[in-house]
Amino acid sequence: MLITIDPSLPRPLFEQVAAAVRLAVVRGEVAPGERLPAARDLAEALDLNVNTVLHAYRDLREEGLIDLHRGRGATVSPAAARNYDRLRQQVAAVRLEAERLGVQPATLAAMLTEEEQ
Amino acid sequence: MTIRTRAVILGAVLPAALLAGAFALITGWRDRLPDPMALHWGLDGVDRVGSFTEHLLPLAILGLLVCLPSIALALVVTGAARRGMVGLSAGMAAMIAGIAISTTAVQLDATDAYAVPSPGSAIVLPLVGAVAIGILATWLAGRDTPQPATSTVPDDAARLPLPAGTAAVWSRPLPSVPLALPIGVTALLVVLALTFGALTGDWWMLAFPALLALLFLFTSGWRVQIDRTGLTLYSFRGRARHHVPANEIVRADVTQVRPIAEFGGWGMRVGYGGAHRGALGFVSRSGEAVSVERTGGRRVVVTVDGAAQAAALLNTLADRARSSSPAE
Numbered sequence: 016m017l018i019t020i021d022p023s024l025p026r027p028l029f030e031q032v033a034a035a036v037r038l039a040v041v042r043g044e045v046a047p048g049e050r051l052p053a054a055r056d057l058a059e060a061l062d063l064n065v066n067t068v069l070h071a072y073r074d075l076r077e078e079g080l081i082d083l084h085r086g087r088g089a090t091v092s093p094a095a096a097r098n099y100d101r102l103r104q105q106v107a108a109v110r111l112e113a114e115r116l117g118v119q120p121a122t123l124a125a126m127l128t129e130e131e132q
Numbered sequence: 133m134t135i136r137t138r139a140v141i142l143g144a145v146l147p148a149a150l151l152a153g154a155f156a157l158i159t160g161w162r163d164r165l166p167d168p169m170a171l172h173w174g175l176d177g178v179d180r181v182g183s184f185t186e187h188l189l190p191l192a193i194l195g196l197l198v199c200l201p202s203i204a205l206a207l208v209v210t211g212a213a214r215r216g217m218v219g220l221s222a223g224m225a226a227m228i229a230g231i232a233i234s235t236t237a238v239q240l241d242a243t244d245a246y247a248v249p250s251p252g253s254a255i256v257l258p259l260v261g262a263v264a265i266g267i268l269a270t271w272l273a274g275r276d277t278p279q280p281a282t283s284t285v286p287d288d289a290a291r292l293p294l295p296a297g298t299a300a301v302w303s304r305p306l307p308s309v310p311l312a313l314p315i316g317v318t319a320l321l322v323v324l325a326l327t328f329g330a331l332t333g334d335w336w337m338l339a340f341p342a343l344l345a346l347l348f349l350f351t352s353g354w355r356v357q358i359d360r361t362g363l364t365l366y367s368f369r370g371r372a373r374h375h376v377p378a379n380e381i382v383r384a385d386v387t388q389v390r391p392i393a394e395f396g397g398w399g400m401r402v403g404y405g406g407a408h409r410g411a412l413g414f415v416s417r418s419g420e421a422v423s424v425e426r427t428g429g430r431r432v433v434v435t436v437d438g439a440a441q442a443a444a445l446l447n448t449l450a451d452r453a454r455s456s457s458p459a460e
Binding site: 019021022023045049051 | 253293294297298299300301302303304305353355357358361366438441445
């Protein structure tokens with residue numbers, strides 16, 4: 016799992032941490048039940064306040080993405096992580112199809128992010 | 133005290149003193165020992181007796197055969213394996229000395245060699261002591277002195293695009309070894325120890341599977357973290373166990389590992405053959421691994437998923453470490 020933080024961005028730091036973990040879970044880079052780095056270690060490595068990381072972890076828990084245990088830290092919620100299997104397969108299929116048709120990644124991204132009309 | 137002096141004292145002087153001390157002690161006991169002495173114990177007690185020389189000579193030869201190579205290695209080996217070799221040399225000498233003393237001590241003031249009790253339980257204490265001395269010597273052998281890299285990271289080493297000012301952390305658990313391995317080995321030892329116990333009434337052999345199970349437990353649940361400080365391996369309790377500073381990284385690459393052929397098995401090991409000779413390996417499965425070349429000819433190999441991303445990030449962070457603290 017790769018977490019990158021850019022303090023120069025307007026996006027709050029705790030959201031950047033949460034977004035990175037979210038992406039890693041959805042992508043399947045962290046397995047269901049896997050332990051995330053301790054908030055203290057992560058904060059130290061990213062030069063953040065430990066409360067910023069805890070804020071991110073608490074948000075992720077409310078989303079049902081991770082579980083927080085006293086003494087054992089944060090683990091990826093098994094049920095939530097499994098739900099993304101299908102999504103990953105479908106995204107892979109969409110990517111393959113776009114590649115076959117020669118659709119540019121930017122076009123594909125725009126198609127995915129644009130609002131329903 | 134320099135690393136070199138420590139290696140000489142702990143890896144050569146200490147083992148020699150332990151062996152010399154043990155044999156001096158045994159020689160001093162000569163008048164209190166039975167003649168003939170018990171030489172060998174079978175399942176039903178003593179099954180071979182002989183003279184004092186027949187007791188001492190094999191022990192002395194064993195001591196030399198085991199300790200001379202390990203002393204030589206402790207003096208010669210540098211890099212990743214240095215500390216381990218110093219510890220091994222001290223521990224081995226302590227073990228031989230312990231076995232020699234305990235197989236002699238059980239015979240003090242005995243009149244009939246065949247009636248001497250088995251030294252089994254008396255050997256456990258020196259064995260545990262030998263392990264403790266080995267660990268202590270490894271610890272006292274000391275860290276390598278810092279050796280910041282003087283050259284830049286080669287251009288052909290992969291990089292991870294990371295905008296300036298961006299902080300990055302990469303974290304992955306070490307893959308677990310095939311579970312059948314620790315469970316199988318522990319179960320086999322338990323069965324052997326129980327069989328031995330049932331046959332002889334001596335249950336001290338059970339200490340071995342117990343120690344091994346503890347060791348397996350201790351080595352599970354490790355995690356690799358890569359950040360601006362470099363690469364760190366954390367044990368299951370979250371304590372940092374091994375660290376490669378970013379400014380000592382020459383370059384990082386993806387590599388392939390064959391545990392048995394190249395490292396002689398799984399765990400924290402020194403590579404002895406093929407592409408990974410001399411590398412310190414954290415090996416828990418075969419296949420993809422990140423290989424970190426460190427200054428002073430040292431190398432660390434860690435089997436981990438996503439090794440390509442890990443190597444690229446390490447090279448990028450090594451670049452940054454160069455520019456933030458220029459090497460003297």
